[in-house]
Amino acid sequence: MRNLNLDQLQTLVAIADLGTFAAAAQALHLAPPTVSLHIKELEQRMNAPLLVRGRRQAELTSAGQLLVREGRKLLLACDDLMERVQRHAAGREGTVRVGVSAGVSTRLLPLMLEMLSQRNPGVEVRLEAVGSAESMKRLAAGTLDVAVVASPQPLNAEITLTPWRNDPLIALLPASWEAPEQVTPEWLSQRRWASFSAPTQMHGLIATWFALAGYTPRPFLALTYPGALKSLAAASQSAALLPLEEVEDQLHSPQVQIRHLSPTLMRPMAVAHRLQPDLNPAVASVLAVLAAFGNVG
Numbered sequence: 668m669r670n671l672n673l674d675q676l677q678t679l680v681a682i683a684d685l686g687t688f689a690a691a692a693q694a695l696h697l698a699p700p701t702v703s704l705h706i707k708e709l710e711q712r713m714n715a716p717l718l719v720r721g722r723r724q725a726e727l728t729s730a731g732q733l734l735v736r737e738g739r740k741l742l743l744a745c746d747d748l749m750e751r752v753q754r755h756a757a758g759r760e761g762t763v764r765v766g767v768s769a770g771v772s773t774r775l776l777p778l779m780l781e782m783l784s785q786r787n788p789g790v791e792v793r794l795e796a797v798g799s800a801e802s803m804k805r806l807a808a809g810t811l812d813v814a815v816v817a818s819p820q821p822l823n824a825e826i827t828l829t830p831w832r833n834d835p836l837i838a839l840l841p842a843s844w845e846a847p848e849q850v851t852p853e854w855l856s857q858r859r860w861a862s863f864s865a866p867t868q869m870h871g872l873i874a875t876w877f878a879l880a881g882y883t884p885r886p887f888l889a890l891t892y893p894g895a896l897k898s899l900a901a902a903s904q905s906a907a908l909l910p911l912e913e914v915e916d917q918l919h920s921p922q923v924q925i926r927h928l929s930p931t932l933m934r935p936m937a938v939a940h941r942l943q944p945d946l947n948p949a950v951a952s953v954l955a956v957l958a959a960f961g962n963v964g
Contacts (some may be wrong), residue, residue: 670712673745675919676738678705679717683735686724732850760816761949762791766802766814768867771936772913774892779956787952812950815957817868817869818937830963834910836932837874839896839917840924849904849929852880859905861896863874864889869934873908897923911932935963 678905681691682702692702710717717731729736757835767776776794783790797805800813820828827960838850838860847854856877862910870889887905890896896907897914901922908928917923940950 671741671759672705672709672712673742675712675735676707676734677742678702679709680735680742680762682706682718683727683731688720688725696845704828709924761789761795761947763947764793764810764812765953766795766797766805766811766816768797768799768802768814768816771815772910774913774916775960779960782959783956786956787949789862789910790949790952792870792953794799797927798866800866801941806939809941811951812940812947813957814939816937817940818935820937820939825942826939827942828939829958831936831938831957831961833933833935833963834912836869836928836934837911837914838926838928839900839907839909839914840925841900841906842920842922842925843903843925844906846924848926850926851929852882854879855906856882856884859887860884860908861886861888861899861905862908863889863896867891869908872932872934876928876930880929887954 678691678695680695681694682688683770685691685694688699688702688706691697692699695702697705705719713730713734715730716728717734718725718726759913767867775913780792783792783921795811797814799809799814799816799820802811802816803820803826804821805811806814808822816831818828838846840850841848844858862873865871874883888899893913896909897917898907899922902906911925914923914925917925937952938961939964940946940954
């Protein structure tokens with residue numbers, strides 16, 4: 668079967684389905700002599716008679732029946748392979764390994780995955796929770812395809828970094844607290860507050876925010892899951908320092924109140940991927956969806 672001509676096999680299958688050489692020629696848009704030549708060459712390649720021409724129609728020999736039966740599977744597999752290659756080339760199929768740090772919004776992630784499934788249902792995203800520094804190492808090693816990382820990152824000639832989002836951090840407070848219009852380091856340092864644990868970007872940003880005002884308070888709790896931090900504020904246990912876009916679902920909640928920080932504190936993030944002369948189309952489709960949710964540029 669290594670040297671089997673698929674066009675000739677398709678011709679034999681058409682004759683088996685339609686009964687005559689003439690009907691097969693018409694269906695395949697071939698000249699009748701070409702159909703005859705296809706069968707002749709196919710029989711020579713198989714070293715066996717495949718058809719017996721009758722008065723009204725051609726009939727398959729036992730060898731022809733076997734070839735048509737198995738040939739249908741081969742043609743179907745060939746069509747499936749061609750479709751998959753085309754889907755892959757168009758970015759509609761493939762697996763993309765995406766690293767996400769603790770600061771990536773748990774609200775945005777489902778929205779991004781939903782958009783990708785609608786645009787490119789054949790692309791599978793494998794999310795891996797990994798810190799920004801580790802993500803950069805794994806991108807360089809080729810064990811990640813895309814990563815959402817804290818910005819800035821050390822320059823790497825093999826990796827391109829594109830600014831993605833720059834969101835203000837806010838204080839999510841229990842509704843029962845009496846709070847000023849804007850939360851300052853001095854005010855918050857005297858109360859229970861929680862945020863992301865070290866060595867995340869958020870931890871460093873918040874520590875610097877306090878330090879610049881002359882304070883070094885310890886958090887009530889340090890966690891890595893935004894949902895847990897929001898629950899602490901809703902349960903009146905502590906304030907939670909989070910990106911504004913992470914708490915947009917809490918804007919009308921009677922259990923919490925949202926206050927901006929003074930001075931303002933921003934959380935910049937970037938999308939990173941390996942520099943390649945021929946970017947994998949599936950990776951390109953993931954990058955396009957991430958870009959749709961960016962707010963920078």
